[in-house]
Amino acid sequence: MRVAVIGAGLCGLAVSYFLDAEVTVFDRIGVGGGASGVAAGLLHPCPGKEGKRSLYADEAMEQARELLKVAEDAYGAPVADCSGIEGKEEGITVWMDRYLEGLFLASGAELSVELIDTIPEGFDAVVFTVGAGIASFCPWLKVDYLKGQLIECEGSFERSVIDEGYVAVHPEKVFVGSTYERRFESEEPDYERAMELLGPRVDRYGLKPLRALSGVRVCRQGHYLPMVFKLEENVWALTAMGSRGLLYHAMYGKKLANALMMSHHILS
Ligand SMILES: Cc1cc2nc3c(=O)[nH]c(=O)nc-3n(C[C@H](O)[C@H](O)[C@H](O)COP(=O)(O)OP(=O)(O)OC[C@H]3O[C@@H](n4cnc5c(N)ncnc54)[C@H](O)[C@@H]3O)c2cc1C
Secondary structure, three states, X not given: OEXXXXXXXXXXXXXXXXXXOEEEEEEOOOOOOOHHHHOOOEEOOOOOOOOOOOOOHHHHHHHHHHHHHXXXXXXXXXXXXXXXXXXXOOOEEEOHHHHHHHHHHHHOOEEEEOOXXXXXXXXXXXXXXXXXXXXXXXXXXXXXXXXXXXXXXXXXXXXXXXXXXXXXXXXXXXXXXXXXXXXXXXXXXXXXXXXXXXHHHHHHOOOEEEEEEEEEEEEEOOOOOOEEEEEEOOEEEEEOOOOOHHHHHHHHHHHHHHHHHXXXXXXX
């Protein structure tokens, strides 16, 4: 079975890992070229201001932990700090660059760096995990696009914190985040705007700001659970991870991979 996965972010790599197939991952930039590559890396079951426990949080956390282990084994070094986040002991800070690299290695997929603008031919199935790129393929989808920026800083900080925003501690880097910008003209980082919104917290923590990073979250309207759907026979999509990409990518990636393989098995 040959499968094309479009998008090498959290979702595309999770699906690729769980597929028992020959997988080619297409990405216009490369592994972590979208929101996953700039995520702060905070994984915990109770995001948001109210800190309410997310739906299916136990299963989602268990599967995310499993994939962390898989990625760590493939990467050959730790890919996350599992010692907890301040006030959220179940929390994990995932070091995104290492994790994505490890997950890609573990998936055994082939990477092709190219922009896809139509459904690729010559595959038994195609999976779109294109993040904000879904706007080009499904303009009718009821989702919102929210720009997020974070500030990469220099300085020492003991442990990741989630308060009115967050501080995520990575090896040799600290990220202060993040913004939720509904109206934006460019997806590119806007350091001045990011510092306007996040600068006071950077100062409060005594960190030295280096640069802004940005990405676009795809958020389902009226709910926070991701969306999985078929575009046509053997063409699937997984999107709308919102701010819970780390929480749900493993669980939904596995479910989609299983459904796809089952469907192929029944139809062939
Ligand atoms: C600033 C910021 C901080 C965040 N922090 C966290 C956090 O701490 N914890 C958390 O759980 N979530 C966080 N998120 C959310 C998280 O990043 C997303 O939910 C998640 O990364 C979405 O993954 P994805 O695979 O769906 O999309 P993406 O990671 O965006 O991957 C899509 C990929 O598809 C590629 N692509 C798009 N169109 C095409 C095309 N036409 N052809 C080929 N390739 C294409 C892109 O290059 C990209 O690599 C954050 C988001 C932002 C913006």
